[in-house]
Amino acid sequence: MPSWIERSWTRGILTTRYPRTPASEAETPATARAPVPPQGAPIPPSAVASCPVEAISPRGVDQGRCIRCARCLTQGLRLDGAAESAVSARSELLLPAGGGTTRPTAPLASLGRSLHLFLVDVGSCNACNLEVVALANPFYDSQRLGLFFTNSPRHADVLLVVGVPTEPMVEPLRRAYEAMPGPKAVVAIGACPISGGAFRGNPGLRGSIDELLPVDVYVPGCPPTPIQILDAILRLRGAGRREG
Ligand code: SF4
Numbered sequence: 001m002p003s004w005i006e007r008s009w010t011r012g013i014l015t016t017r018y019p020r021t022p023a024s025e026a027e028t029p030a031t032a033r034a035p036v037p038p039q040g041a042p043i044p045p046s047a048v049a050s051c052p053v054e055a056i057s058p059r060g061v062d063q064g065r066c067i068r069c070a071r072c073l074t075q076g077l078r079l080d081g082a083a084e085s086a087v088s089a090r091s092e093l094l095l096p097a098g099g100g101t102t103r104p105t106a107p108l109a110s111l112g113r114s115l116h117l118f119l120v121d122v123g124s125c126n127a128c129n130l131e132v133v134a135l136a137n138p139f140y141d142s143q144r145l146g147l148f149f150t151n152s153p154r155h156a157d158v159l160l161v162v163g164v165p166t167e168p169m170v171e172p173l174r175r176a177y178e179a180m181p182g183p184k185a186v187v188a189i190g191a192c193p194i195s196g197g198a199f200r201g202n203p204g205l206r207g208s209i210d211e212l213l214p215v216d217v218y219v220p221g222c223p224p225t226p227i228q229i230l231d232a233i234l235r236l237r238g239a240g241r242r243e244g
């Protein structure tokens with residue numbers, strides 16, 4: 001037997017089984033989890049003071065601001081949020097409670113076909129880009145789920161936005177969105193487009209992407225993992241794990 005056949009036989013399929021089965025431990029590293037306060041206990045003032053991006057307040061932790069620096073873990077918080085953490089409303093990123101329940105929406109469910117994804121970087125550090133493009137590699141193999149990257153917004157159903165919204169990218173982003181045919185959806189990936197992340201308040205930046213476009217799904221993290229991004233995209237057509 002040729003050695004490559006033998007190797008494939010013994011290794012088996014290496015592509016992730018997600019979303020058919022839950023993400024494995026290796027696919028959900030600690031940074032995929034959100035810092036949450038201890039059950040029922042108030043948030044210690046030292047934890048509020050430890051956060052460099054003001055994500056922690058006495059009410060809870062704003063996952064849309066959290067950059068996963070882990071400083072609060074020495075002040076009584078722990079990484080324990082859900083691995084599939086994408087939500088449809090900005091307010092739902094406040095943990096615990098205060099954000100209401102997750103609002104399931106599937107704005108692209110009517111398409112009933114594959115989805116084409118257009119990625120726009122409005123000012124990232126490149127980490128979120130790497131996590132997004134990893135979806136096309138043989139491990140995540142987004143094509144098996146009918147998800148394809150396109151180089152033209154005119155062929156796109158989904159606008160994936162990474163990075164903090166910088167002034168020079170505001171107009172190109174708007175033009176990309178307007179060039180997309182409907183129905184269409186916008187996914188904000190990472191703390192940068194959701195809240196400005198580590199760069200919040202700097203001159204030349206907009207506060208968040210939802211000041212510019214209607215965002216359908218928010219994916220917290222810095223950066224989020226490919227599984228978290230996959231979960232967010234699948235939600236758009238109501239075909240992810242959480243939607244059955
Ligand atoms: S892990 Fe998040 S919430 Fe905790 S200190 Fe860092 S940025 Fe703030």
Ligand code: SF4
Pocket residue numbers: 067123124125126127128162163164189190191192193197198221222223224
């Ligand atoms: S969210 Fe974090 S990882 Fe993503 S672009 Fe911003 S700084 Fe980089």
